Each structure stands twice: as structure tokens, then as C-alpha cells.
Amino acid sequence: FNLLKFPDRQQALEKIRDLTCLSDILPTGYHGAVTAGVGPGSTVYVAGAGPVGLAAAASAQLLGAAAIIVGDVNPARIAHAKAVGFETVDLSQDASLGEQVAQILGVPEVDSAIDAVGFEARGHGHEGAKHEAPATVLNSLMEITRAAGKIGIPGLYVTDDPGGVDSAAKSGSLSLRLGLGWAKSHNFMTGQTPVMQYNRAL
Template structure:
């Protein structure tokens, strides 16, 4: 039987590539596995040979020690792979299929799944609605930053690419379908972006860049990206975005007015989440900053898309309230302006098929927008370190050497 190397969380600031067991069609006990999920049989699942698996900003929250993730947790929820084994109950997915795996694990049977809310499936996580691979408090499903991975409910979850050769030519784009492209697109859609919209995206990390590119795809007239990282702002400008430097003393409304002639936008996206920093030179962490600022600069009756991650437990937070996920949000401002907020995990299956088609027909260039960079699986610890330093890249792990470098 083949071995299986995987990226494992060791403790704050440290990951290692370790050998773990080859996946089976059952959820075994291990770090982070909910007791009620131990021994769960998955004859509806498949085993994948992982072709591409990405480092995500959400993973960085755990690696920084900003969640309750246990040591030994296998990381990774952005998975693209080839089916090499199918369970007894799988009908439509076949060995040899090249597939994208939504980061949401969903059963396809519960009320939420049937209504299209696959980010809050009721049957895969005994703790709460919603689940994901390799993530804290998400049921304990083993992460996919590995050579091989198990995917449950395969007929429901997997998106099979129609032509393998065509898919491999665009694999750095297609690997973004597992999370950040649909997540960024969801942020733009829920912010109400449409033809001619003016849009502000908070955060120029990979999800923010994906949201910005999605807004362009949806027909926005101007997309403005705000960040404190000069390299990431330059990356946003590389595909036609306007940018604002949040280390400057000028207020965000003033900087937007300099671009648009007015201090507000039609739609705004929070692609930062709970580790947000205050604006201005030398500003420290202030987790409600982005939420409050996008309320301030979004027009009356505008919409706010919030794909940025917020948590219920943050041991490294700046105050006791924030450690419980309680932030000082100016909800009165949003109410007075009749604004609409959309939060939560992106329901990837709502979007990934149409976004796949857009990639295959050259309507979008998401890998270019996020500066996708393939690295060997063994280099994952350095990739995490570089990403944490703020490099303007989206690292794609290459477990079997199948990706272009």
C-alpha cells in the first residue's frame, strides 16, 4: 500500500510534513475528530490521488495559534485530485476522474443541502452546522494537504472536469475552484455587484484578489482594493484594480473619494476577517475595523459580502470579548443605512460549475490574479512561513509533481 505524506499542524507557528495512514473509507480517530464521528463508514466516498492542494489564509489562522486547533491536525481544505478508489455506494464518479473538491463537506440529504446551503450541512459535523477538511471544530475530517485524501458523499460533492487534458492545461486555475474563487465570487455576489457597480474589497490576500477579479467578471465599473501590504496592492493593480494604502493617514472615505469623486461605493466585500488591523501607520489589531469601515463607505441600501472568517473562539485576541468572537460592531450605522450583510462559509457548489466553465472558456484568469505558485509538498512549511510574511502569492502544493512550475 502506498504511503501518505501530509502537512500537519504541530503548534503555533509550526507545521511539518509527516507520514500518516493511507486514507480509508471510514473516519478513524485522530486529532480533532469528534467522538461521534469516530468509526463513521463512508462507502459513499472515494479516495483521491491529490493533484493540487492549496495553502489558505484560513489555515494560517490555525497555524498562528489563533484557534483551538489541536496539535497533529492534518491541514488543507482546498483539494483537486484523481479518483483512484470508489466506495460501494458510489454510482456516478469513476476511477480516473479528475475532480475539484468543495471545501464544504455536505451530505446532499439534509434540509440545508437540499436548499443549496451546503456550507451549513446538518449531518457531517456533530458540533454545529457545516464542515470542512482539516479544520478546527469541523468534525475532524482529515485534511487534504497530502498525497492522498478521502472525500465522503462523492456523487454529491465532487465536480468532475469534462476533459482531463484540457483540465491539466488549466490546472492552476481550476484548483482555485475548491475554495477561494467561489468564496471571492460569493463575496461579490452577496455584495450585490453587477454591471457598472463601484466596489471596495477589504484585503488583498488571495480571497480578496479573487473577490476583486470576480467583481470584474460580474461587470463592475471600478474595483478598489484596500490593504497595508505594498506587494499585494501591486498584485491587485496588475489586473486592473484601483488600490488604497491603509497605512496612510488619509481616511478610507477620503481615499475612495479621490478615486471615484465621492466617498462611497455601491458594494463592499470583507476579505480580511477577525485578524483585522486598524487603519493608519503603526495601527495594531482591531478586529471590528473592516466591518465598521465597510459600513461607513457603502451607500445607503447597499450590500456587504463578508467571506472573511470570524470565529467563536480566538485565544490570541486583543481582549476578552474578542476571544469569544464578540466585536464592537457599529450595527446602528448599518441599520440606519438599511444595509444588508451576508456572512458564513461560501456554498461552493452553488458556483463552482459555472466558474469552471468560465475558466475553461478563458473568461477569467484566476491563477494569474492571485499569482498562483506551485511548490513541492515537502516545501509546505516554507510556503506557510512566506505566506505569513505577506508575499503576494497563492501557494499550490504539488504532491506528485504533476503541476507546471
Template sequence: MSSNRGVAYIEPGVVEVQDIDYPTFELRDGPGVNPANVGRKVPHGAILKVVTSNICGSDQHMVRGRTTAPPNLILGHEITGEIVETGPDVEFHSVGDLVSVPFNISCGRCKNCKERKTGICLNVNPDRPGSAYGYVDMGGWVGGQSEYVLVPYADWNLLRFPDKDQAMEKILDLTMLSDIFPTGYHGAVTAGVGVGSTVYIAGAGPVGLAAAAGAQLLGAAVVIVGDLNKDRLAQARSFGCETVDVSLGDPKDQIEQLLGVPEVDCAVDAVGFEARGHGHGSSTEAPATVLNSLMDITAAGGALGIPGLYVTGDPGGVDEAAQKGSLSLDLGTGWAKSLAFTTGQCPVMKYNRELMMAILHDKVQIAKAVNATPISLDQAPESYREFDSGVARKYVIDPHGMVGARAS
């Protein structure tokens, strides 16, 4: 088997499906591949037939031209697949296994991996800690919005589903384990959500909705989701969240109407660096708005989970500082209120197994919460455009028709 196709970033606003190389157990040169990784042998890897690969809001940052992603970069870091070939060093996985792939690529051997900090592995990206499939400046590992993909360190990285038939019945839920469900859950955990908490989540995109579902799973008493998009706010209400329309102004007044006080115990930033102002300024990009707002509305001694993406290079930033990822934060407020902050990639492997068990035993319906919508590989370009317009959907690419066949 030698053919393969994948979704490639071409230029701002444009992606296309291309014929691409079938993966081998060696990292080859290509768009975005770090020169130091070219020729890297991967005997510890597995080649997967991709069952699902989701379109992520982080992908949209690249597709909008808000990063330094090169043309023809193959996208996709949210991958679920079936093993079709293993390298000679793979011991514990077999051809035919159905597996979830954490979006973090990690080696399992370095100091950070051994401390469960798999989002900042020291060995997979020559430029800096941390790596991911199909993402700018992340080492050049080819993305999984494709028919077939290579996964390195397979014994370490892959999460096998215990029953293949059961997993396929719940595949639209289980596909969320590669990124957005653990990422949203991580935001809630690091914000300190627990039984009886009141929590505000900024952003009703898929990660924000996943954070809301995660907060409910953790026992929050009230989960409030804020956004500008009325359809996405309606999606949040569909599974029991309260909502705040930030186009009407600062969320503090609306939170007080809901809770009787203008603050919450903890908060999650699921928006990131393309944040917009609140109220009449909601059409203007203001990248520090969400972080400063969350510091204002979080009670003293609380915490902020920040799974929203912030970058060090943004060609479309509103000013020179923002183009370097330097934002004007009201850190004095955060200091005065003794607020804790947690940023960075979610270490998916810290959470994916327990969240898998919650899905398999019907403790959470994450696909319903994020409105998972299967599409074919050829529908990906149009779905990117629709997602960018703000539709309340999480697009799930089904390159081999395995999800559609199951649903029919």
C-alpha cells in the same frame, strides 16, 4: 498502495510534513476528529491522488495559534485530485476522473444541501452545521495537503473536469475552484456587484484578489482594493484594480479621490477577525475595524459581502470579548443606512461549475490574479512562513510533481 504524507500543524508558527495513514472508507480517530465521527463508514466516498492543494489564509489563522486546533492536525481544504479508488456506493464518478473538491463537505441529502446551502450541511459535523477538510471544529475530516485524501459523498461533492488534458493545461486556475475563487466571487455576489458597480474590497490577500477578479467578471465599473501591504496592492493593480493604502488612514478620503465621492455601491470584507486599525493604528489589531469601516463607506441601501473568517474561539484575541468572537460593531450605522450583510462559508457548489466554464473558456485568469506559485509538499513549511510574512503569492502544493512536470 499504502503510503501517504501530509502537512501537519504542530504548534503556533510550526508545521511539518509527516507520514500519515493512507485513507480508507472509514473515518478513524486522530487529531481533531469528532468522537462521534470515529468509525463512520464512507461507502459513498472516493480516494483521490492529490494533484494540487493550496495554502489558504484560513489555514494561517490556525498555524498562528489563533484557533483551538490540536497538534498534528493534517491541514488542507483546497483540493484538486484524480480519483484512484471509489467506494461501492459511488455511481457517477470513475477511477481516473480529474475533479475539483469543494472545501465544504456536504451530504446532498439534508434540508440545507437541498436548498444549496452546502456550507451549513446538517449531517457531516456532529457539533454544528458545516464542515471542511483539515480544519478545527469541522468534524475531523482529514486535510488534503497530502498525497492522498478521502472525499465523502463523492457523487454529490466532486466536480469533474470535462477534458482532462485541457484541465491540466489550466490546472493553476482550476485549483482555485475548491475555495478562494468561489469564496471571493460569493463575496462580490452577496455585496450586490453588478454591471457598472463601484466596489471596495478590504484585503489584498488571495481571497480579496479573487473577489476583485470576481467583481470584474460581474461587470463592476471600478474595483478598489484596500490593504496595508504594498506588494499585495501592486498585485491588485496588475490586473486593473484601483488601490487604497489603509496605512495612510481611513479609506474614505482615498476613495473620494478616486471616485469623486467618499462611498461605494457595495463592499467586501476579505480580511476577517485578525483585522488591524487604519492609519497610525495599522500596527495594532482591531478586529471590528474593517466591518465598521465598510458600513461607513458603503452607500445607503448597499450591501456587504463578508467572506472573511470570523471565529467563536480565538485564544489570541485582543480582549476577552474578541476571544469569544464578540466584536464592537457600529450596527446603528448599518441599520440607519439599511445595509444588508451576508456572512459565513461560501456554498462553493453554488458557483464552481459556472466559474469552471469561465476559466476553460478564457473569461478570467484567476491564477494570474492571485499570483499562483507551485511548490512541492516538502516546501510547504517554508511557504507557510513566507505566506505569513505577507508575500503576494498563492502557494499551490504539487505533491506528485504533476504541475511542475506540465510546466517544464
């Protein structure tokens, strides 16, 4: 479901630069946007301004989102996201994510949220951003996603992490506020990207 085989090797090699977009990063970001329910007029928050996050933000544009906000703790990545036209929030600041979203949208929530960070997430705020906090992204997305909204999770989560910050993280367990997601009737989608589902459209 995620391996594309091209019938003509020579033709594929001639177009390899174009085809590389279909190989991993773009479909992963696109999958995050699709599973987050992004559509015309949506307001979208993307956690992570790395390659997958920017692919998710670009995909949200393709799907018709009205407002796309990208958040990160890395100043260079934030600057790049801003330079290519996305609204940005700096998660190393002490203002909460909801407060920063409200400064842009006028309300502290979005229709759709995408986790393009995964298990190596850092905390929020001046001090929090200095330390790994694997559940931070998912918990913050539940806080800012509107009731009945969707959260796409292309960010990688693992079954075990020997370098995890605590015993729970080492076994792939996270302290999630799942009760909040339940109370807000959120829809979560995660897992490997089914590239073949998207390759023709992309």
C-alpha cells in the same frame, strides 16, 4: 454544499490545475462579490489584497463592476493589486478610507463592499495599521457603503480566538457599529461559501 465530487477521478487528475480554481479561493471571492450585490456598473470596494480579496476583485470584474478598489496595509499586496489593474488604497496612510475612495471615485462611498480580511484585521492609519483591530474592516465598510448597499463578508470570523487582542475578541465578539448599518439599511451576508452553488458558472 461546499464539497465538489468529480465522477471521473482520472479526468479530474488530468485537469487538476484548472479545477483547483473551483476548490476554495475563487468561489470564496466570487461569493463575496455576489452577496455584496455586485452587478453591471457597480462601484466596489474590496478590503484585503490577499488571495481571497483578489479573487473577489476579479469576480467583481466578471460581474460587470465599473470601478473596483482594493485596500490593504501590506505594500507588496497593494502593488500586486495595482499591477493586475485594480484601483488601490493604502490603509496604512492617515487619510480615512472614505477620503481615499473619494480621490478615486469623486464621492466617499461605493455601491458594494466586500470583507476579504476577517477577524485578523488591523487598524487604519500609520499607527493603527501596526495593531490588530478585529472590527475595523466591518465598521469601515459600513461607513463607505451607500444607503441600501450590500456588504459581502467572505472573510473568516470565529466563535473564539484564544490569541485575541482583548476579552471580547477572545470570545469572538466584536465592537460593531451595527446602528450605522441599520440606519443606512445595509444588507450583510456572511458564512461559509456554498461552492456547489457557483461551480458550474465558474
